[in-house]
Structures are given as structure tokens and as C-alpha cells.
Amino acid sequence: MKALSLNGVTKAFGGLVAVNDVTLGVEAGSIHGLIGPNGAGKTTLFSLITGFYRPTAGRVELNGEDVTPLSTSLRARKGLVRTFQGTVLFPDQTVAQNIANGLLAIGRGSWSDWFIESSAYKHAQQEEVEKLLTFSRLTDLRNASARDLSHGQQRVLGIAIALAAAPKVLLLDEPFTGMTASEKDRLVEMLQDIRKNGTTIVLVEHDMRTVMRLCDVITVLNFGRVLTEGTPEHVRRHPEVMSAYLGTTA
Ligand SMILES: Nc1ncnc2c1ncn2[C@@H]1O[C@H](COP(=O)(O)OP(=O)(O)OP(=O)(O)O)[C@@H](O)[C@H]1O
Ligand SMILES: [Mg+2]
Structure with a gap:
């Protein structure tokens, strides 16, 4: 297929x-x-x-x-999700925040604001961030600013953000x-x-x-x-x- x-x-x-x-x-x-x-x-x-x-x-x-x-x-x-030839990140935010932003970008379109503000959603989102950090082997760098990552690590983070869109x-x-x-x-x-x-x-x-x-x-x-x-x-x-x-x- x-x-x-x-x-x-x-x-x-x-x-x-x-x-x-x-x-x-x-x-x-x-x-x-x-x-x-x-x-x-x-x-x-x-x-x-x-x-x-x-x-x-x-x-x-x-x-x-x-x-x-x-x-x-x-x-x-x-x-259908892409990454770009140059890496697109929020440089001043941490690795974990960048991934959370990726999840939020998806949620915003389909769910109402009250749900996104709810603790159930926030909990589910945190779990998803953890999964993506582990999967992309960025857990140790979770609190680092995106701008402080090596070029290669920034590219991996770009892919982790894309993965947030499932x-x-x-x-x-x-x-x-x-x-x-x-x-x-x-x-x-x-x-x-x-x-x-x-x-x-x-x-x-x-x-x-x-x-x-x-x-x-x-x-x-x-x-x-x-x-x-x-x-x-x-x-x-x-x-x-x-x-x-x-x-x-x-
Ligand atoms: N927005 C645009 N307006 C006009 N021409 C464009 C535009 N985007 C791309 N081109 C032209 O279309 C052709 C294909 O460009 P494209 O960027 O798709 O190539 P590429 O295969 O990705 O190259 P590279 O390996 O260098 O990234 C090139 O001649 C480029 O100059
Ligand atoms: Mg190209």
C-alpha cells in the first residue's frame, strides 16, 4: 500500500x-x-x-x-509532517519546552482552550514530553536552552518536535x-x-x-x-x- x-x-x-x-x-x-x-x-x-x-x-x-x-x-x-532544511526552534526555551510547544501546536487546532488548560491535559502532555525526550535521547538535555545544543542535537530536537505531531x-x-x-x-x-x-x-x-x-x-x-x-x-x-x-x- x-x-x-x-x-x-x-x-x-x-x-x-x-x-x-x-x-x-x-x-x-x-x-x-x-x-x-x-x-x-x-x-x-x-x-x-x-x-x-x-x-x-x-x-x-x-x-x-x-x-x-x-x-x-x-x-x-x-x-503529513515535515522538518525544514534549516532547523526551526525556539532558541531561548528549553529542550522540554520546545517539545511541549510542538504538542500544543497540534492540540490548539483540534481542542478547545479550556481542555488545554485542564490538569488532565497537562498531565497527559507531560507524559508525552517524557516519551519524546526518551525516544530522541534528549532526556539529559531537557533543561538546556535549545540555543546551547550542538548543531546535531538541534536537528534531533527538530525531529522530536515533528514527532509530537504523531x-x-x-x-x-x-x-x-x-x-x-x-x-x-x-x-x-x-x-x-x-x-x-x-x-x-x-x-x-x-x-x-x-x-x-x-x-x-x-x-x-x-x-x-x-x-x-x-x-x-x-x-x-x-x-x-x-x-x-x-x-x-x-
Ligand atoms: N519560491 C521560489 N521562487 C522561484 N524559484 C524557486 C523558488 N523555490 C525554489 N526555486 C527554484 O526551484 C529550483 C529547485 O529548488 P529547490 O530548493 O527545490 O532545490 P533542492 O533540490 O531542494 O536543492 P538543494 O539540494 O540545494 O536544497 C531551483 O532552481 C530554485 O532556484
Ligand atoms: Mg533543498
Whole structure:
């Protein structure tokens, strides 16, 4: 079953077609890589999937439901959640407060204020914060200000905030950027755990070693189009993929 399907998705910015007739399916429970050279259209495709941009043409389906007309927040409530290429945090707040904010952002849309102010809600929220701290291995840093975390830890916190939204499909835009080798290893484990818990992951990433070891299927974008799609082994052996990265494929 496909968790996410794109059908002929196209986005033009004036004369520039950043995403051009992209059709692809993301299998439920998979880690699906999306790679391609700078400017290939990866981040734009994420913005189309989440509804930040409306497509010039084409359709986005979440678990078989056409979500193309829906707003970003409606899609998020249906389980379609992204992180951004740069980390978005409240720098002066603690790690735990940042996660609590993530939970509140979800609650605000669907529950009334009196419920959010109630002690039952606050208790449930605290438990959820603890679970997310443990899961993302940030418990020891719970009282640290977000701004004092290492770059890699801030990225993990960004993912923990996204997890607060209980995503069914989680879109990660270059989460490994700027991480040390051991931070990368830990994030690889965390993403595998997220998948084990039933969340489908779409991963945009330039770090090829990490992409190859994590992903079940990889789609390669070049100039807004799908160049090829398949297993890491297929992509590794595809002659046009290397030339796309070297800038010799038009
Ligand atoms: N809002 C916008 N207005 C005009 N052009 C845009 C806009 N957003 C992106 N583009 C252009 O669309 C193309 C695709 O950009 P995009 O950011 O999606 O690439 P990317 O694959 O994410 O690249 P990178 O690997 O560098 O993050 C680029 O040529 C970019 O300049
Ligand atoms: Mg990008």
C-alpha cells in the first residue's frame, strides 16, 4: 500500500519549472530517499507534498485520499509532517519546552482552550514530553536552552518536535547536514526506530553513504524530473546518476 502518491506533480515559478511532472509512490512503512543535485527540486517537492505550495498541475494522495486541495495544517492533522532544511526552534526555551510547544501546536487546532488548560491535559502532555525526550535521547538535555545544543542535537530536537505531531508520513529535509559521525549513527538508529513504530519516512539527503544505508527505495530528481528510481544498489549503478551530480547531464 502506498502511504503517499504523487501523480504528475508540477510546479512552475514563472518560466522556471522547478518540479516537472513527478509521479512516484512511497510504500507504507518504508524509508524512501529523494536525492538529486542542488536545485533539482527536492525541497520544492516537499512544499508541494505538505501544501505549502499549490501545484501548477498534478495530484498528491495520502493513503489513497486526494489531499491536493487541503491546507498545510489539515494535511498535518492527517499525519503529513515535515522538518525544514534549516532547523526551526525556539532558541531561548528549553529542550522540554520546545517539545511541549510542538504538542500544543497540534492540540490548539483540534481542542478547545479550556481542555488545554485542564490538569488532565497537562498531565497527559507531560507524559508525552517524557516519551519524546526518551525516544530522541534528549532526556539529559531537557533543561538546556535549545540555543546551547550542538548543531546535531538541534536537528534531533527538530525531529522530536515533528514527532509530537504523531506523523504517519514524516518528511525530513537534509537532517544529517553538519552532524558528526557519531551523531549520524545515532540519527540513523532513531529513524529506524521511527519507522519501526509505523511511520513512513521520506528523506532528502546529500550524504550518500547515509542515504544508501537507510533507504529501501530511492528516487533521483534532476532538473525537476524523476531521473530514475529503485533500490540503493540500482541507483548506485545507474550511469546517469553520477553524471547528474557532476553536472554533465542536461
Ligand atoms: N519560491 C521560489 N521562487 C522561484 N524559484 C524557486 C523558488 N523555490 C525554489 N526555486 C527554484 O526551484 C529550483 C529547485 O529548488 P529547490 O530548493 O527545490 O532545490 P533542492 O533540490 O531542494 O536543492 P538543494 O539540494 O540545494 O536544497 C531551483 O532552481 C530554485 O532556484
Ligand atoms: Mg533543498
